[in-house]
Amino acid sequence: MARVIVLAGTRKGCFLLESDVDRREWSVRGPFCEGWPVYHAVHDAETDTIYAAAASEWHGAGVWRSADRGETWELSSEGLTYGADGLKLSKISGLNAAHGRVLAGAEGVGLFESRDGARTWTLMTTLDGQPGRGDWNDPSKQPPGHLGLPGLLAHPDDPDRFWAVVQGYGIFETTDDGASWAPRNRGLRAEWPLDDPEVGYCVHKLVMAPDKTRLYQQNHCGVHRSDDAGQSWTEITEGLPSDFGFAAVAHPHDRDSFYVIPLDAGHGRTMPDGRAAVWRTRDAGASWQRLDRGLPERDAYIGVLREGLATDGLDVPGMYFGTSTGQVFASADEGDSWTEIAGYLPGVASIEVAVVD
Amino acid sequence: MAAVHLPPTLPPLFPGLPRQLEVEATSVDDAIERLNENWPGLRDRLCEPGPVLRPHINVFVDRERAALDTAIGAGSRVDVIAAISGG
Numbered sequence: 001m002a003r004v005i006v007l008a009g010t011r012k013g014c015f016l017l018e019s020d021v022d023r024r025e026w027s028v029r030g031p032f033c034e035g036w037p038v039y040h041a042v043h044d045a046e047t048d049t050i051y052a053a054a055a056s057e058w059h060g061a062g063v064w065r066s067a068d069r070g071e072t073w074e075l076s077s078e079g080l081t082y083g084a085d086g087l088k089l090s091k092i093s094g095l096n097a098a099h100g101r102v103l104a105g106a107e108g109v110g111l112f113e114s115r116d117g118a119r120t121w122t123l124m125t126t127l128d129g130q131p132g133r134g135d136w137n138d139p140s141k142q143p144p145g146h147l148g149l150p151g152l153l154a155h156p157d158d159p160d161r162f163w164a165v166v167q168g169y170g171i172f173e174t175t176d177d178g179a180s181w182a183p184r185n186r187g188l189r190a191e192w193p194l195d196d197p198e199v200g201y202c203v204h205k206l207v208m209a210p211d212k213t214r215l216y217q218q219n220h221c222g223v224h225r226s227d228d229a230g231q232s233w234t235e236i237t238e239g240l241p242s243d244f245g246f247a248a249v250a251h252p253h254d255r256d257s258f259y260v261i262p263l264d265a266g267h268g269r270t271m272p273d274g275r276a277a278v279w280r281t282r283d284a285g286a287s288w289q290r291l292d293r294g295l296p297e298r299d300a301y302i303g304v305l306r307e308g309l310a311t312d313g314l315d316v317p318g319m320y321f322g323t324s325t326g327q328v329f330a331s332a333d334e335g336d337s338w339t340e341i342a343g344y345l346p347g348v349a350s351i352e353v354a355v356v357d
Numbered sequence: 358m359a360a361v362h363l364p365p366t367l368p369p370l371f372p373g374l375p376r377q378l379e380v381e382a383t384s385v386d387d388a389i390e391r392l393n394e395n396w397p398g399l400r401d402r403l404c405e406p407g408p409v410l411r412p413h414i415n416v417f418v419d420r421e422r423a424a425l426d427t428a429i430g431a432g433s434r435v436d437v438i439a440a441i442s443g444g
Binding site: 059060 | 408413442443
């Protein structure tokens, strides 16, 4: 019988939340990864393997893997280095598993690939020659903790085509497996001066609609839609309570449906007015619906980070989000109503969902 | 043989690695290499490119602060200590 496994990457390890496909009763296993801070945990459906990007303050960055759904874990960082004379690799910010390989985005900015299930890694690119490359690893030009390549989006059919997000600079696309790149930020908005109109945009989360052509993104400055795979962008923020947020997810079956979690843009970066809500559009951003049934509606000053919202992809898709204060909420009805399925985890950095037999 | 004492955060990462063990080595770097031979990947957990010790890993040889090139004598005690940090 199929089971749903929610992978929660937290400040103190990875946790697995499990249910049958009714998604009513949940159990929690963990913490895994020896309690290392986990920035992004993903499931590779092709190999039924879990990968978790982690960084220990003492022992450095690496990627944990489990081929038995969390029963046993191994850590490797072999090849995850820029060498003695290169950039400093402080953490792996984002993972993507597709087409028989695992991609890892790093801080400082670089992209590594593994073709042996995250046992060994090879540096694919540091995006040399791209606009912004001279500045984006310079801490004096980026605030602390604001460096790296956290966003990776693989094309579901074309293994040579994927998108990478450099924090504070924007989206870059390759169609030749990383040999060449092009910025894909036209039409985006920035509330600061730009040296180059092609880059300098703060893309928080990039996702793809099920038609494999439309993209959506939550940006530091608004929510945006692209109907030409990132060649151009149109802002669709109107109707949302804030133009700021981190997390976003596309509906797995309907190209016009898309979800975000707006946050206050100031230092707090929590849900507006202490009232938790996910917002959904069913018309590609022309209008937005507040989804809050079952969510805390007072004194809920909770945040959700860029990888904190995900879907299970089932016929009636479930939606899940994890908070910076350790709650995980689930919806089995496309976001119409929500239930807290874990209340006291460490702060959640990432949520991904696997459906397994 | 030097007596090497490891922090409690290391053995969970490497099956069979004890907290304390005897190592035949002439320097801290040499001792880490001997350990890495038996538990591949251990060097990366203690060192970063350079190589140098990671910022929050401290090594003491016979109670004196040490670096990778610090010599180890027969009968030395080598303490590898993770910084008191975190929360």
